[in-house]
Amino acid sequence: MRNLFLSVISLFIIVSVGCNSQKKASRITFLSPEPGNIRMGDTIKLQLNIPETEQTDSIVYYVNDSLIERSNGNEPVFFDSSNLRIGPQQLVAKHYQNGELTERKVSVTLLPQQAPEQFSFSVVNTFPHDDEAYTQGLEYQNGFLYESTGEYGHSSLRKVDLATGNVIQKVDLPQTQFGEGLTIIDNRIIQLTWREGIGLVYDKSSFEKVKEFNYQASREGWGICYDGEKLIKSDGSNRLYFLDKDTYAETGRYIDVYNHNGPVDNLNELEYINGKIYANIYLTDKIAIIDPVTGIVEGELNLIGLLPQKDRKLDTDVLNGIAYDRENNRIFVTGKKWNTLFQIKLLSP
Structure with missing residues (x-):
């Protein structure tokens, strides 16, 4: 009975830690850009929304798996969209804190500037x-x-x-x-x-x-x-x-x-x-x-x-x-x- 009680306690601790870890990680989101359409040639602002309680060692930004820039803090990164292919784009931010990685993604669609x-x-x-x-x-x-x-x-x-x-x-x-x-x-x-x-x-x-x-x-x-x-x-x-x-x-x-x-x-x-x-x-x-x-x-x-x-x-x-x-x-x-x-x-x- 004691072994069963210890097992239940251990399982509760593991689940609680896992939930808290997931909840903590989920507080980091993309601040910019928001999902939607952008125009070819526009400058894209990349920035995460990071709670003040979180620490940031570095952030690495990618566009369609291509490295854009590394940042030592949460200052915004600006990217020229002129060389992107028209259509869907996936923007990725990899946030590093005390050796732990949190990855966030946002999708936008690049459209022509001008009407036909x-x-x-x-x-x-x-x-x-x-x-x-x-x-x-x-x-x-x-x-x-x-x-x-x-x-x-x-x-x-x-x-x-x-x-x-x-x-x-x-x-x-x-x-x-x-x-x-x-x-x-x-x-x-x-x-x-x-x-x-x-x-x-x-x-x-x-x-x-x-x-x-x-x-x-x-x-x-x-x-x-x-x-x-x-x-x-x-x-x-x-x-x-x-x-x-x-x-x-x-x-x-x-x-x-x-x-x-x-x-x-x-x-x-x-x-x-x-x-x-x-x-x-x-x-x-x-x-x-x-x-x-x-x-x-x-x-x-x-x-x-x-x-x-x-x-x-x-x-x-x-x-x-x-x-x-x-x-x-x-x-x-x-x-x-x-x-x-x-x-x-x-x-x-």
């Missing part, structure tokens, strides 16, 4: 487009459009005459595959599927499928484009992935896309135009113009009202499809089951 430049448009020309084509990917080369269409049981790869809208060449995808984004590298056509986790590679001339490749970190296949060195792929989130142009494997590099309000999700069909990524934002009439290095949305092209109401049917769907004629600097856009393909010109405010 707003572009409107003018229609330069119009061309016929198959209003049964559920457009998912679009490319232009030498007078022809190369188009990927979606929907299970109706997905296809097409070569279309720009002037007439006539389908010159076509191959249907299996009913179990949903066609998505498309781009061209030399004599190869790369077409994505949606949730099937594979990309398809075709010979450009014959439309013969020559290879398949598997997705990796990217969740799904939405849009894809080629910048002359690497492939850029969207998966419906705000993240764009960079792929090797020969193996189609993800390189591990990516950018997260943000505007001044936060992440820009639902990035869909992509086109690379004059050093920028143009991305349809799914379920909107807007195209985001993205810096491929930083992920910042530098511009927004508002195409509301592009397709006249009289040309809309019950199954006419959203804007989707961007193609660029590099030789003649022409931009073409269309939508899912639209009867028209538009050549447009961007207009600054």
Whole structure:
């Protein structure tokens, strides 16, 4: 009985000491910054809120696991955010007292300083487009459009005459595959599927499928484009992935896309135009113009009202499809089951 009594007392002491230690440590918190958004280029103030009863031997501050500064007291540390990557940042403070360590963390999101430049448009020309084509990917080369269409049981790869809208060449995808984004590298056509986790590679001339490749970190296949060195792929989130142009494997590099309000999700069909990524934002009439290095949305092209109401049917769907004629600097856009393909010109405010 005595042994049981001593055991209970010992357990009570251990629990009490543990609780008091945890309670003591929890009194140290981040004073600055508070969780939330900050602007790129702002100076971040780092400081802990330490009760007067606590002693401080030193504090070491980190941003995303990179050492920022060591402090022998609790004086504030100032850090320039200009060199940080856009998006979530984790700030860590390691507080040392009598050889004991207390670690505190706070998360902030770095956003661009400026709102995107707003572009409107003018229609330069119009061309016929198959209003049964559920457009998912679009490319232009030498007078022809190369188009990927979606929907299970109706997905296809097409070569279309720009002037007439006539389908010159076509191959249907299996009913179990949903066609998505498309781009061209030399004599190869790369077409994505949606949730099937594979990309398809075709010979450009014959439309013969020559290879398949598997997705990796990217969740799904939405849009894809080629910048002359690497492939850029969207998966419906705000993240764009960079792929090797020969193996189609993800390189591990990516950018997260943000505007001044936060992440820009639902990035869909992509086109690379004059050093920028143009991305349809799914379920909107807007195209985001993205810096491929930083992920910042530098511009927004508002195409509301592009397709006249009289040309809309019950199954006419959203804007989707961007193609660029590099030789003649022409931009073409269309939508899912639209009867028209538009050549447009961007207009600054």
